[in-house]
Amino acid sequence: MPTNAIALTRLLLTERPSLLRLAQRIVGLPAAEDVTQSLWLRVQRVEDDPPILNKRAYLYRLAGNLATDYARGTRRHDQLFEAADPPTDAPSNEPSAESRVIDRERLARLEAVLEELPLRCRQVFVLRRIDGLPAHEVAARLGITVNAVAKHVRIAVRHCHARMTDEPDA
Numbered sequence: 001m002p003t004n005a006i007a008l009t010r011l012l013l014t015e016r017p018s019l020l021r022l023a024q025r026i027v028g029l030p031a032a033e034d035v036t037q038s039l040w041l042r043v044q045r046v047e048d049d050p051p052i053l054n055k056r057a058y059l060y061r062l063a064g065n066l067a068t069d070y071a072r073g074t075r076r077h078d079q080l081f082e083a084a085d086p087p088t089d090a091p092s093n094e095p096s097a098e099s100r101v102i103d104r105e106r107l108a109r110l111e112a113v114l115e116e117l118p119l120r121c122r123q124v125f126v127l128r129r130i131d132g133l134p135a136h137e138v139a140a141r142l143g144i145t146v147n148a149v150a151k152h153v154r155i156a157v158r159h160c161h162a163r164m165t166d167e168p169d170a
Contacts, residue, residue, distance in 0.1 A: 002048040007055050009043055015056070019063045026067035031074070035067045042066065106164075113163040117156055124149055125156035 024032035127138045135149045
């Protein structure tokens, strides 16, 4: 490793807090760490020719330049991607009309299947799986045990699975 790089690395380690504050004034806190890391990488590539007479000034100038370049790059990136109109041919996150119709039909079928369950079993299933209540709360609300809640949910899930995998009514 060249002697300039060794001396600058040692200086960087002692001056790191001050260099970090310098970068932070230019680019902000999160990016200042990135700039300081880039500074370390840049210092490792410094050659001995020409010799650097004032290593501290060189290091601070390099840190300021890297921070300024980083800020310019960030602004340029933001301008490029903010100004662009969203592509018109980009796929939508919305489900297709066909998917919505199929989902509505499946939901209606599930509601019909749930109506086939005994009242208590249906109540437990809805409270536990649809409303998302904890088992102990369902048990307290309906005056049954936690084991009974688990049993009703198991029965409801098996019933729904069996009926939903059958051929739909024609």
